[in-house]
Amino acid sequence: MTFFIVMFILLMQFLWKYIDDLVGKGLEVDVILELLVYASAGLVPMALPLATLLAALMTLGNLGENNELLAMKSAGISLPRIMFPLIVVTILISVGGFFFSNNVLPYTNLKMSTLLWDVKQQRPDLSIKVGVFNNDIEGYSIKIADRDHQTNLMTDVIIYDHGSKEGNLVVTVADSGYMHVTTDEKYMVVTLYNGYSYEEMLESAAVRRSGNRKFPSRLNKFDEQIILIELEGFGLERSNEDLFKSSFHALNLQQLSQTQDSLSREIDKRLTAAKQLLISNTIFKNPFSPTRDSMAVVTYTLNADSIITTFPLEQQHEIVERALSNARSAKNSVGSTASDLERQSKHMVRHTIEWHRKLALPFACFVFFFIGAPLGAIIRKGGLGMPVVVSVLFFVVYYIISITGEKFARELLWDPNVGMWVSSFILLPLGVFLSYKATTDSVIMNSDFYVQAAKKIAAFYNKVKSFLKRKK
Numbered sequence: 001m002t003f004f005i006v007m008f009i010l011l012m013q014f015l016w017k018y019i020d021d022l023v024g025k026g027l028e029v030d031v032i033l034e035l036l037v038y039a040s041a042g043l044v045p046m047a048l049p050l051a052t053l054l055a056a057l058m059t060l061g062n063l064g065e066n067n068e069l070l071a072m073k074s075a076g077i078s079l080p081r082i083m084f085p086l087i088v089v090t091i092l093i094s095v096g097g098f099f100f101s102n103n104v105l106p107y108t109n110l111k112m113s114t115l116l117w118d119v120k121q122q123r124p125d126l127s128i129k130v131g132v133f134n135n136d137i138e139g140y141s142i143k144i145a146d147r148d149h150q151t152n153l154m155t156d157v158i159i160y161d162h163g164s165k166e167g168n169l170v171v172t173v174a175d176s177g178y179m180h181v182t183t184d185e186k187y188m189v190v191t192l193y194n195g196y197s198y199e200e201m202l203e204s205a206a207v208r209r210s211g212n213r214k215f216p217s218r219l220n221k222f223d224e225q226i227i228l229i230e231l232e233g234f235g236l237e238r239s240n241e242d243l244f245k246s247s248f249h250a251l252n253l254q255q256l257s258q259t260q261d262s263l264s265r266e267i268d269k270r271l272t273a274a275k276q277l278l279i280s281n282t283i284f285k286n287p288f289s290p291t292r293d294s295m296a297v298v299t300y301t302l303n304a305d306s307i308i309t310t311f312p313l314e315q316q317h318e319i320v321e322r323a324l325s326n327a328r329s330a331k332n333s334v335g336s337t338a339s340d341l342e343r344q345s346k347h348m349v350r351h352t353i354e355w356h357r358k359l360a361l362p363f364a365c366f367v368f369f370f371i372g373a374p375l376g377a378i379i380r381k382g383g384l385g386m387p388v389v390v391s392v393l394f395f396v397v398y399y400i401i402s403i404t405g406e407k408f409a410r411e412l413l414w415d416p417n418v419g420m421w422v423s424s425f426i427l428l429p430l431g432v433f434l435s436y437k438a439t440t441d442s443v444i445m446n447s448d449f450y451v452q453a454a455k456k457i458a459a460f461y462n463k464v465k466s467f468l469k470r471k472k
Helices: 002-017 029-065 069-075 079-120 205-210 253-283 304-310 313-379 388-408 422-439 448-472
Strands: 141-142 154-161 171-181 187-200 217-230
Touching: 002 029, 029 069, 029 079, 029 388, 069 079, 069 154, 079 253, 079 313, 079 422, 154 187, 171 217, 253 313, 304 313, 313 422, 388 422
Parallel strands: none
Antiparallel strands: 141 154, 154 171, 171 187, 187 217
16 A cells, blocks of 8 residues: 555656656557556656555554554564564565566666657657757757747747758747647648848859859848748657667666676776877877887986987977977876766766666665664554654655765765665664664653653752752
8 A cells, every 4th residue: 555655656756757748749648658657667666665664664553553562562472573474575575676676677667768758759849948949850940038838929939940951041030939730740830920031042062162252141021920840750659769778777787787897898998098098199209219129228317407408499499399298288188088987987887876776775675664663663653644754754864865875976976886875774773773672662752751851851950950059
């Protein structure tokens, strides 16, 4: 029950995230359902730990609230023995979650990425964002300053026509306008008001080669103009899944390991080649180096500062300029190589993060059980009240730590082995502590315990205060 509740909440969050890409696209019901099924599969690794935590809290909380835990303990059954069947079930859930993440999730992620891409490509009139040039329609670049979502009226419309493949030869600017796709979705009709169209006339190749160009152009002003743009491939056409097959989201553990090894070898080759290039072309750049005997014993020493003084002044300037040029070249080479290696390293780290994610999230189910079960036994409150509040609190803490660790790992600030496991290993000692307290019948979550402790502290403070007054 808790799993489907959590799945429903996370699915609503997914719909809010992609609502702009789904609304008004004229999608069939089966396409939307297919998209939701793939999205639901992608949310399982996140929903499973939270559902385990909430279910453990509710189960043990109900047992404690109805004094069933007390009855079992009175019969000589310890809390670990009571929790043993639940531990077995949690282990099975964790193992099942791992196999789901490793075998099912890559397939659904591939399907999800492909279908979501196809949905975003449909109905380009609705994908034009305010203040951003849109190049989805081949041969056109469109930008609008504002848009009224009720009337669909666009203001300050700019359209660049690249259909001639010769550059920005035709530019249309209008004060306002509308866009809509025909019912057969083959054309987009653009109706513009109060604007002008500038067209640069293309001269012949002979004139362009002669250098005596006139650059003829034409300017047309209009009160209303209708442009018909042909749309090819903007219906919901299924893309080839091979385009997304190499994404780290669509790989299992074995494929991720192989990809990491390949990327690691490429980085090592790139680094070795960069070192050799730096040594041969900058640091030891010498036209006579190929003719020197590298095994010859050096029987003399030179003072580098005095060598340059033996040359004429003009040659000294030339030598210094050449040295500065080599230094700048080396600096640019090192900077370019460092940027390239950082990009490749971040790409490899994404695969490493995904590899650890497939193991860390199932392990989180195990950790959350040992937080929820003893906490439920201590709180002794069932239902969807207190357990929901406590579960959300712990999950938010886990999620914030997990997201922070993953972000640091993606930016190469932390090792991925640390970033992806830090949240679980921070909460694991808390689970051990709560399990110990629940086994020893601790009252740390009992409000009466803290009330009595506050009263004792207040009484001690009053005694100290009265003693100091008597001393005065």
